Amino acid sequence: AQSVSQHNHHVILSEAASLELGCNYSYGGTVNLFWYVQYPGQHLQLLLKYFSGDPLVKGIKGFEAEFIKSKFSFNLRKPSVQWSDTAEYFCAVNENRDDKIIFGKGTRLHILP
């Protein structure tokens, strides 16, 4: 069964620091990859996605992620975080062979002003 691992459960950074959140998945076939963000009290919103082409994808609010197939990874990055980035971030994977979308356990990001 496919699974998604997010290595950092809780990250605390100061404003302007750089961010990298790890995501690894277990399936070796063709996958679609997503990062979602959940701001406090809200539902999930898409940050970015990858399904083919350039493995470096750019999303909203200055976020980007790199798909490294050999490492089964899809890490999320942002060069300089802001206080408004305080939220929970979820990596998600969909295998191309079916319609399940499996989420990681999430990383709670807290930005100090």
Add this chain to the structure above:
Amino acid sequence: NAGVTQTPKFQVLKTGQSMTLQCAQDMNHNSMYWYRQDPGMGLRLIYYSASEGTTDKGEVPNGYNVSRLNKREFSLRLESAAPSQTSVYFCASLVRKNTEAFFGQGTRLTVV
């Protein structure tokens, strides 16, 4: 443009009671999903429906049933609620698998 609408937003049940969570989308999406969100556990897939007329089990289907009533609506039923089913439930829909999933606002369910 409503997107994905879930009802109710809050519910308290007694152990053993039943209830149905409703989800409707107005975006003509093909696929619909039910997740539960628990602290430290992320979102876990309960059931999904890839298209009208089909449903499949996800990661944690026990204790739940679903109905894809038509293309717009996908309901989740708890036949005999248990305290372990206390959670926030999210419905999501998408047009096809490599596209963005749109989520409802969630239903906060407490089973006492």
